[in-house]
Amino acid sequence: MAARMTRQRTAVVEALDELADFRSAQQLHETLRARGESVGLATVYRALQALAEASEVDVLRAEDGESLYRRCARREHHHHLVCRHCGRTVEIDGPTVEAWASKVAAAQGFDDIEHTIELWGTCADCRAASAG
Amino acid sequence: MAARMTRQRTAVVEALDELADFRSAQQLHETLRARGESVGLATVYRALQALAEASEVDVLRAEDGESLYRRCARREHHHHLVCRHCGRTVEIDGPTVEAWASKVAAAQGFDDIEHTIELWGTCADCRAASAG
DNA sequence: AATAAGGTGAGAATCGTTCTCATGACATCG
DNA sequence: CGATGTCATGAGAACGATTCTCACCTTATT
Ligand SMILES: [Mn+2]
Ligand SMILES: [Mn+2]
Ligand SMILES: [Zn+2]
Ligand SMILES: [Zn+2]
Numbered sequence: 001m002a003a004r005m006t007r008q009r010t011a012v013v014e015a016l017d018e019l020a021d022f023r024s025a026q027q028l029h030e031t032l033r034a035r036g037e038s039v040g041l042a043t044v045y046r047a048l049q050a051l052a053e054a055s056e057v058d059v060l061r062a063e064d065g066e067s068l069y070r071r072c073a074r075r076e077h078h079h080h081l082v083c084r085h086c087g088r089t090v091e092i093d094g095p096t097v098e099a100w101a102s103k104v105a106a107a108q109g110f111d112d113i114e115h116t117i118e119l120w121g122t123c124a125d126c127r128a129a130s131a132g
Numbered sequence: 133m134a135a136r137m138t139r140q141r142t143a144v145v146e147a148l149d150e151l152a153d154f155r156s157a158q159q160l161h162e163t164l165r166a167r168g169e170s171v172g173l174a175t176v177y178r179a180l181q182a183l184a185e186a187s188e189v190d191v192l193r194a195e196d197g198e199s200l201y202r203r204c205a206r207r208e209h210h211h212h213l214v215c216r217h218c219g220r221t222v223e224i225d226g227p228t229v230e231a232w233a234s235k236v237a238a239a240q241g242f243d244d245i246e247h248t249i250e251l252w253g254t255c256a257d258c259r260a261a262s263a264g
Numbered sequence: 265a266a267t268a269a270g271g272t273g274a275g276a277a278t279c280g281t282t283c284t285c286a287t288g289a290c291a292t293c294g
Numbered sequence: 295c296g297a298t299g300t301c302a303t304g305a306g307a308a309c310g311a312t313t314c315t316c317a318c319c320t321t322a323t324t
Binding site: 061065081083090092094096097100101104105108109110111112113114115116117118119120121122123124127 | 193197213215222224226228229232233236237240241242243244245246247248249250251252253254255256259
Binding site: 136138197 | 269270271272273274275280281
């Protein structure tokens with residue numbers, strides 16, 4: 001239960017706080033390395049796991065299956081619109097889809113509904129940068 | 133381009149046609165093995181890949197990251213309500229969410245929008261079987 | 265049958281993630 | 295202080311789904 005605050009965990013949380021976008025464990029590890037905060041890769045994974053379980057970070061799967069982590073502003077349930085090129089993220093509220101999801105599932109006699117709703121696209125900056 | 137009809141591809145398609153639920157490549161491989169239709173695992177992956185590209189099968193990611201495949205009745209875009217216990221699947225139409233997704237993304241200046249929308253729950257049969 | 269274009273499969277290679285285990289940090293108790 | 299129990303760390307091994315390699319079959323087509 002404890003969850004001791006160690007130099008390593010502090011470093012991971014701080015790095016997340018400074019980053020606005022979803023990042024992989026390996027990217028975070030590299031970032032920490034680069035600033036001299038040496039933290040083992042396994043430790044980064046463990047810290048992220050703990051944070052995810054405590055709902056302190058959101059996790060989502062990139063198309064290639066890699067897990068991406070982000071410290072969102074909101075603790076409450078929400079979804080994301082993510083740029084697949086730069087990772088830029090917008091938090092999304094979806095009262096409309098929330099209602100739709102539970103209605104549809106109930107109509108089919110399903111219980112304990114969960115939903116996965118994520119939007120991917122190309123942000124304005126990335127569109128401008130790549131073509132015009 | 134060709135896409136020759138080989139014994140192996142036929143076997144994969146037939147197996148998919150007989151299964152109502154989402155299955156992994158490895159499960160399909162095992163199923164084929166069990167019925168004496170010997171097909172290499174790599175070939176199963178390649179067949180599923182080709183079918184997915186041709187929109188003949190739908191692919192979704194299980195929570196552990198494994199890809200699951202299903203030959204849906206509908207060829208058009210749709211979503212799924214899946215029982216997390218038995219894999220029972222209901223195809224879902226979502227004009228409401230389709231509209232919501234593109235509106236939200238456009239409002240943020242995003243292009244080339246894609247969305248992931250999947251519903252997970254416990255089907256009526258599984259609820260009845262487990263408790264009451 | 266000859267041939268070109270694909271397809272196949274056993275095993276190696278990838279790669280993100282998890283596990284192992286010896287070592288280190290910390291708090292508590294006496 | 296020194297002993298002790300608990301949790302954390304990290305280098306590298308292990309895992310597991312998927313992809314790649316490459317020598318060898320199949321299938322269309324002529
Ligand atoms: Mn929601
Ligand atoms: Mn849709
Ligand atoms: Zn972008
Ligand atoms: Zn069920």
